[in-house]
Amino acid sequence: MSVAHVDDEEEENIHKPSKLHHVEKALPNGDIYLGQWAENCPNGQGKFLWADGCMYVGSWCRGRTMGRGKFSWPSGATYEGQFKNGYMDGEGTYTGSSNDTYRGMWQSNTRHGGGMQSFTNGDCYKGQWCHGKMEGKGRYTWKNGNEYVGYWREGKMNGVGTLVWANGSLYEGSWQDGLPKGNGTFRWVDGSFYVGVWSEDAKEQSGTYYTSSANRGSIGWDPLNVYLVYLRDCSVVSVEKILVFPSEKMVSWQCEGKPLQNLIIRPAMRQGNTISKGHKNYELMLNLQLGIRHSVGKPAPATSLDLKATAFDSRNKVWTKFPPEGTKHTPPHQSCEFKWKDYCPLVFRTLRKLFKVDPANYMMSICGSDALRELSSPGKSGSFFYLTNNDKYMIKTVKKSEVKMLKRMLPAYYNHVRFHENTLLTRFYGLHCVKMTGPAQKKVRFVIMGNLFCTEYSIHRRFDLKGSSHGRLAVKHESEIDSTTTLKDLDLNLIFRLQKSWFQEFCRQLNRDCDFLEHEKIMDYSLLVGIHFREISPSGQPLSTTETKHQTPIGAF
Incomplete structure (x- = not known):
């Protein structure tokens, strides 16, 4: 199997169009394109105005947004930054209709990587994102002065972290689903602190309250106060949803050229x-x-x-x-x-x-x-x-x-x-x-x-890959192969291009998993790969995509 990452520079130069000229095209549905044109589709710099009020101004490559550009929605929301194959991908800034702003990295239309989200209510998050949600290490600052620094999972405080209130009190310890859960310590400004096992369920709580020298007369403290009182002002704001992505607005242009391969994809x-x-x-x-x-x-x-x-x-x-x-x-x-x-x-x-x-x-x-x-x-x-x-x-x-x-x-x-x-x-x-x-x-x-x-997605091709050539060929004629056929190493005639970050993470995870199997003395294992071709003609043939004339597969590993 050939797996390679695609650098930005390499990706933009996979196909360099020739004979660019300027056109103004009005489509039957009311859409309008003004800009550079080659190979029967937008190439170079151009502006596209959709009949519903959406607009894109920027770079194009073989009919899809590629490079730097700006997309505007009728609601007033905008995205300005990098595009790849029609998707918001790379570094970019999204300003929502309510004027909240995200500046950072994107991947396939979602916030992914490092970025900062400023909310309209004055809250702010700066840190890691994964597929559109706060995940990894990050800092969330509330307008009222409270601040959390620690780990996140699926948009909630999860893992080890510290929340400091504006009045100086703080909780440091374990979190789960946005609440203290597990071992942790709550400290007051006067030096008092409570240490123990935390849970919203009183039956699962256990801990000890230690008073400060200035507070010797205190008889104790109920940790449920953190859940009922302290956390009331620490709600995390939800990110505004993008209802229509730029990639969903792309027009299927009849670009010139012919498909790379001639596989017949039968119904699953x-x-x-x-x-x-x-x-x-x-x-x-x-x-x-x-x-x-x-x-x-x-x-x-x-x-x-x-x-x-x-x-x-x-x-x-x-x-x-x-x-x-x-x-x-x-x-x-x-x-x-x-x-x-x-x-x-x-x-x-x-x-x-x-x-x-x-x-x-x-x-x-x-x-x-x-x-x-x-x-x-x-x-x-x-x-x-x-x-x-x-x-x-x-x-x-x-x-x-x-x-x-x-x-x-x-x-x-x-x-x-x-x-x-x-x-x-x-x-x-x-x-x-x-x-x-x-x-x-x-x-x-x-x-x-x-x-x-x-x-x-329907799986059109499936492969069982061992990294070997010995006996690694399916004994079937092409006409007999369907979506349920398990193909092998020597049957694989596709190249998978992954974005650089995906490629690196895929290799790291593959190495970790192989190290685990080696440690457990397991030798006979393989990588299962399922492929879905996005563009399929009524006759079952994968169609070429508008940007590279290659089939566009989605893989399941």
Whole structure:
């Protein structure tokens, strides 16, 4: 696979148009373009006025905004800065309709990187952003003089940080979802302080109040005052949403040239065969669904992300008997009698929380009225694969040796995915075993994983890449290849161009994940890549994009 980053200078010079001339073009829908023109589309400097009142003035490359320019909305909002392929991308300034202003880095229409947001109410945030939200290290200053310096996640104070009030009081410690949570200390100007474990739930609080020498007569203090009184004036303002992005306003110009390749993309097909009554694994599916419903549906105490070593103990497993007539803890059912085993249930429950898996959605996806679909094994392991009806989750049968390996690496895996949220490793949600009753006493072990290819985009091509050429060619004619075909290294005839920051982060994360696998002595692994082609003709051919005549893929790694 060829993966390369695109420098700004290189990107702007991929195609240098020739024979520029000035035009004034009025489109049938009322849009107007005035400016330089070449190869049957805007190239160079130009102005585009949309009939709805939007306007762009700046640089163009093969029909798309590229380079420096200014986009104006009818609401009065403006963006002035760098554009790439129609997107706000690079350094730029956005001024909203309410006059709030963001100055900083952008990536694919979202605030991403370092930047400063000034709100109309007088508040200000300066720090890191990720996909449009405050994330990473940053400083938020309220108009009333309060100030927070620390870490953020998804627009909320999250991690280690310090909030200093205008009156001199301060809290330093852990935060979660915008509130003090975990270990922390509250200090007053007079020298008094409270140190302990913080939570909005009084039952989870514990700590000690220390008075200053000037305040010896004080009898104590309730930490709930921080939540009820002190934090009332520390609300974080939401960023104004951009309702229409410049990239959504781009016109599909019929630029000259021909496509780079001639791949036929057939409509995506649903994989697998539905497991209905009469299928050889029908009862096994029912047993699996009954077990999952039992494990996920039963009440469980709130879990902390800081797990004790005992949670990873390989002996930490729970057997539950499921007779057809039911028990005090299990429902009656139409399947055969079986036993259900949960491996390290607390760890996997916490992993699902870490991966933001909603328990109800998870249970309904696997155990709802829709049946699972069975896939033929795409690999050499001989395992069976099952897919939920909504394609979100994949269930794989595993050998006893694989269960042992997964349990052995579970502590290291948990720490790795916890501290590397962009990891490319498979997401594991549960490890279970079904033991059938009867003479055979058959055991079937399952691992439940996230389905990489369940995205908002249809996957047109999928690759299993090992970085090797030995036997790495799909034995299929081009006419037989469809969206469900797993292609290999020697089938890959595409070049992926990533923005420099994406390329660097991708390489760093890939190295971290490979180091983890090497440390765990895992050798046979590969990189799964799913590709969606944005421009598809009615006949199934990827169309060339207006800026490079290359197909424009979106990848899922």
